Each structure stands twice: as structure tokens, then as C-alpha cells.
Amino acid sequence: MLAPLSHLQPGQRGRITRVGGASSIRRRMLDLGLVPGTEIAALHAAPLRDPVAFLVRGYHLAMRRRDAEAIAVELL
């Protein structure tokens, strides 16, 4: 099932299928290793639910939900 990364609940995992968004944002995300095929897991959200910390390639990356929307994942 495909969903935006922002829909991942804490504890859920997914595999990135597409990275969209404006070009500079997109480049940054790709550089950080968020390329199609990468596994990513939602860890925990900040107290006001945004941003969310993700585990990707063995490190923790915090992202706002709005930015995470540009990434499509296949739920695992």
C-alpha cells in the first residue's frame, strides 16, 4: 500500500518509492540517503505531533510532516 511518509505512525516502517517536492528540498533529501528503495521507520513525534523523528540508514532524522508529504512510501 502506498502512502505519504507523513502518514507513517510511530513504530511503522515503509520503503521509499518516490521523492517529490521542490528541487532544492528534494536534492537535500536525496543527499541524506532518502532515495527510492530505502527503508524508513517512524520513531516518535515531538510533543505537538510535529516534527517527527525517523530512522533511516541507521541514523535519526527529524522532519516536518509537511516536508514528509513529498515522500511516498510503500508500507511494510
Add this chain to the structure above:
Amino acid sequence: MSCCDSAASPSPLRVAGTATVALAGNPNVGKSTLFNALTGLHQHVGNWSGKTVERKDGTCRAGDLTLRLVDLPGTYSLSALSPEELIAREFIALERPDVVISVVDASNLERNLYLTLQLLELTDRVIVALNMIDLAERKGLIIDVPQLERRLGVPVVPLVAEHREGSAEVVEAIRRVLRSDKRAAPPRAGLPVVLAEAVGRIASMLPERPAGFDRDWFARKLLEGDGAILEVAGRTPILGAADQLARELRADPQLADAEAEVISAQYELLSTLLTGVVRKGTGKLDWSDALDRVVTHRYLGYPILFGVFALMFWATFSLGAGTPLSIALTRILDQVGGGLRWALVRVGAPALLVNFVVAGLWAGFETVVGFFPLIAVFFTCFALLEDSGYLARAAFMVDRFMSAIGLHGRSFLPLVMGFGCNVPAVMAARGIDNPGDRLLTILVNPLMLCQARLVVFVFFAATFFSGWRAAAVMLSLYGLSAVLVVLMSALFKRTLFQSEPTPFLLELPPYHLPVWRNVATHAWRSTRMFIRRAGGQITVMTGAVWLFTHLPLGPVDHSFAGRLGHLVAPLGLTMGLSWRLLVSLVAGVLAKEGVLASLAVLYGVGPHGLAGALRHAVSPLAAYTFMVVSLVYIPCFSTLVVIRRETMSWRWTAFAALYGLILAFVLGTGIFQVGRLLGLG
């Protein structure tokens, strides 16, 4: 101490001469820690991304070999999306250091080696410094170093920079690279065929080293549409044709996604490279994750955040002021002042000179330097916060508020640094990608209540208010500072910088037990700066204020300072500020603590008489107004200089000064008038 000294043990083959060695790597991987270990210098180290924002040079002697080490800002790639990336890339591509040390975090190899691959595209004289081996072990990762070395084709040196382990081996590897000419071909990610062809076509139109860069690399960057490279091509006529071709090729739908394909190919190459190299054993970094769940907890997160900062300020006040140490310090300073007077009189110095030195220079120095314990405690607490990794979590939690006022979560770090000193804080804004957000963060930064102003406020609060009232006054000033940052940001965002929101991508590093060496050096550096300011700028300034108040000889009212005071006095009328207070503010522009020093001179009293003189001449309401005005009125001189440097604009620098002045006048008048209406005057 420099590790290289120990590395100078007899080695049969030594390379004489000098070599330039660059330290490159992702943010927060320990580049500055290694740099400090090698050079014996004290660059800023802490556990969050983006501390080093400009290149720093140092030297390291190893036998007859002198290494010029360059600590570069941390970057995730060399794609020139931010000033740091440009600095790092241009240094490596154009200045071509003899060796590049690619510092990587062993516990996070894939993403770190991605940058190494990019470095290898620019030069083959690379050493991989596999730092944080201890952290990798804590995570249960086992790394086959010889295998990795073979696959990368460059030396790989495991190390724990924090404990100075492995730096001698790094120097050894540098020697090896300098000695040999032949190196194995570095691994290259194969480009998709269409792409490789397009790059080849562009490259064929380029000279040998276009604008000093490597040809193929330049061609690929043109194809990717790299901003900085396009600019270079635009400026150089002979590169124009290649630029034109690249532009046409970019329009080709087959190549539209060239960028993503190149990056994916590199990450694929990396996972192949690392299969069999990194093995997962037992062990997990669970306490860091568990701590994160508590610290960023839905309900506990903010109370903890508030508690941590409250504790820091509480420690600053209760340990920093009125302690036996600060009392002893004052006594010693008094003794020295007395001795100075005695000695000057003894050698027959004229009374005016004695007064100038003792009641002018020395009194000014003493008023300020007595606050040194307070400053030291604050910076120690702050360094602890930084080195533990909590600051990154704080940024994570307040991002929601930052985004509400249109700021970036990343702006939080430069802002909290403003509690210490606005100068490094303004520089830390470089970590913000979006130019508008960065400028905004720079412009509101002076509103953060820094340590220099804290010194003034602590003195005033203790002089005019007692017990809980003094504490409430301090708290209200911190509150005001935060509220003003929020309001002014929202205002500027609405009117000046209506930019697109930028993404917030913040790495949360594992927690880290603070290292006493980092904490101590960090605290010491900031404290030393404070003492230097007291001894330098502030002494000079108080000297000048003394001269202006005593010349020409006669009553103070007729002195230069008096005349200036009477000139500006009308400005202070609505705020209830006397001319002496105004003149002290003028002097305070040079360094904010100097407000106290110059007041002592303006009232013609020593450091101990100032409280009494102020209580006699100024009402508590006017004193509070004065504190608010000195919080906002103008960034100090050093901050203005750094604002000018960072924004590269006189206009914005003038703007930073002007809006502060206007805001100070409005707030000062408002508070004083309302206070009078309420019968507080």
C-alpha cells in the same frame, strides 16, 4: 598538547616539507575534535550539527613534516545548497589540498561514505578517518577495516578522536599518501548510459580545467544545473557554449531526473561496497532511544525543556554571584586597585593621572571583571547542554513554535546561542539554508539577552530590587527578550521576507556523555573572551569616558560628556532616563558590560559606590525602563561587525541598529509612562 609530537617517534621514511591537509565530512562527525587533537587548538566542539561554519586553519608538526590543517564546515554533500557546502567544495576543488581526510562516523557509514564518494570524484588523495568507533561498538556494529580499505582504494584509519586514539595513525597515513604516487582507482558509481553520454558531450566542449575545476566533474555539475557552477559558466565566455548545451540537454525528458539517478546510483554502489564490511553483532543503542522517548514525551517534553533551562539560569545566578570565590575576587581586585594608587602616588604622578588610572581605568575593569564567575558558570552549563546532544532535541521540540512564527526549527540553535553571546550566534545562522530565514534569524538575534547584558541586569536588579522582586525582574527580562524575538520575527516575516517555507531536516545525534575536555575548553574560551573584553575594549572605553567627563577641567556639566549628555537629554525625557544613563548607553555600544563601567565613572564613584549612587539618583521605575532600553537599543559593536560580515550588506546592518533604537524608544516610553500612571514612579 599535540598528538603529532608523539607521532614524531623515529620512522625511517619521513617526508620533509609542508603539506595542506583538509578535514571534510558530514556535520557532527568529529572533524573539529580531530582537528583539535592534531593541532592542539580549541575549535568549537559540541553534539549538534553545524557548529563549524567557516574554515579554520591550524598547523601540526610531525618530525620534519609540517602539516597545515584546514577544518571545514560539515556538509552532507558537495552540491552547493548552502554556504558551508560551497566553502568545503571550493576549497577542495580549487585550492587542491595535498591530502583530504574524509572524517566519517563509523556508526553511520552509508550516509557518511556518500560524501567520501563525492570527495573521491575531486581527488584521489583521500584518507578515510573512521571516527567514533566506540559508538559503532555501542551500536553492535563490527567493521572489517582491511576489507573496506581494499574496496575504497584509500587508507582507512579507525579512531576515537574524542579520546585522542588513532590520531598518530592518521598522521602516519598522511605520510603514506604523500609518499606514494600510485593509488588504486577509487570506486565510481556507473552513470546511466544516456547520462554518461551527455556528460561526455559537454566535457568535450570544455577546456582542460574549466575555471580551475576538474573537467568531467564540471560537465556533470552543468548538467545537474548546479547553481554555483552555472554562475561560474555564465561569467566566463569560453564556457558559455557548454553551458548552452547543458541547458538543452536538461530539457530532454530522459535526463530530467538525472540528479536523482546519480544519487541513487551512488547509494547503490555504497550498499554493495558495505556488504560484508559492516556486520551487525549484538548490542543496541537503546538507552539513547529510551531517553528520547522520555525527553520528547507528549506531556513531559515541554516541562523538561523548561526545567532544564530554568536549572541552567538558576545555577548561573546562585553559583555565579555572591559565592566565596566572587567575594574573594572582589577583595583581591580592591587590593590591586589600592596598590596601584599607592604606587602612582609614590612615584609622584600628578593627581589627575592617579585618578585617571585608578578611578577611571581600574574601576571600569573591576566593575566588569568581578562578574567572571557568573559568566564561567553559565558557559559551563551551556557547554554541558551542547555536548550531551540535548540542544538538538530542544530544537526538535520547539520547531512547532518556530514554524508558527514562520521561522525554521534550525533557527532555534543560533537563537539559544544568543543567550551566551550574539557574535557566534549570528554566525551559527549559516546552518540555515533559506537566505530569507537566515537573514531574519540574524536580525532578531541581538534581541536575545546575552551574557554581557545579563551582567548589567544582575547588577541593576540587585541594586534596585530585593528578594523575589529581583528574581521577577530578571525573569521578566528573559521573557521580554523571547517575546520580542517572536513578535519581531513574525512582523519581519510578514513584511520583509515572504518566502516559501523551507524544509526542516535535523539530524538527532545519539546522546553523548559530555567530555570534560570539551566542556572545560568551551567554557574557558567564552570566559576568556569576556575577561579579554573587560581588559581591552572596556578599559579603553572607560578611559575615554573618564577623559570626556573630566575634560575640560571643571564641573562635570561643562565637560564633553556633560555637553553630549545635555544634547541627548531630551531623548530620555519620555523614558525617565537622565543624561548620565544615556551617555552610558552610548558607551555601551562598544561592549554592553561597559554600561556599568562607564556609569561608575560618570557618577564619579568606584565599583562599590555605584549601587548607592544609582539608588540615590534613579527611581526603580526608571531603572527598570533603563534595563529594557539597554536590552533592545542597539547590537553591540562586535555584533554589528559580524552582522555586516554575514549579511554582506550595510543596509541590513543599519537596519539592525535602527529598528532596535526605535523599538527601545517605544518600549522605554511605554513602560515609563504606564508605570507612572500606575503610580510606580
